[in-house]
Amino acid sequence: MTTATSSRALEHPTRDQIRLEAVLHALADPVRLRIVRDMARERAELSCSYFDLPVTKSTTTHHFRVLREGGVIRQTYRGTAKLNALREDDLEALFPGLLATVLAAADAQVTREDATA
Template sequence: MTTATSPRALEHPPRDRIRLEAVLHALSDPVRLRIVRDMAREGTELSCSYFDLPVTKSTTTHHFRVLRESGVIQQMYRGTAKLNALRGEDLDALFPGLLDTVLAAADAQAARTEGAA
């Protein structure tokens, strides 16, 4: 990926530096998993303001940073908006089926939780 060369450039791990334990850690948090589920469902780049999360703005920033630094998402600036995209191709190349399996399990869990409410 890229190393930061300007204040608006964000560092991302290159594909060969993405570690399974970092990805699993990033996906283990319910808020971060919700972000990833939303991104997968929409299938396009989303601005940070798209997400309506039950945490403060600073905590939201932390969650996006964990996702970016683990290699789960890529963030880039377009004008004044910071856009987020899943690195599905990179994750599938390194850990085939992992993201799809995690997302399917999260969807099944959400359905069970909603059914019990």
């Protein structure tokens, strides 16, 4: 109503509310890990519909909420779309190197799987 680019508010933990256990839990699911990997690769704010996930839309919403409430991503409404951004700065400040290391680990695992398959 008042502002232009966004309208509804989304609950996000503040930086100091982010808990390591919640971040690890958010990253421990294959669907969510894939989302985070895609976001890190594209390095841009992506809408939820960008991702081609093997689950329905309502389940997708659920996974994005877990990521948001865990402090891994930041979501903002932009018209009818919802843009998702990794909270790289917050995570780096809290847990230096964690996100990069997990992403590298995920890459390594996928590489190994491809080699085996």
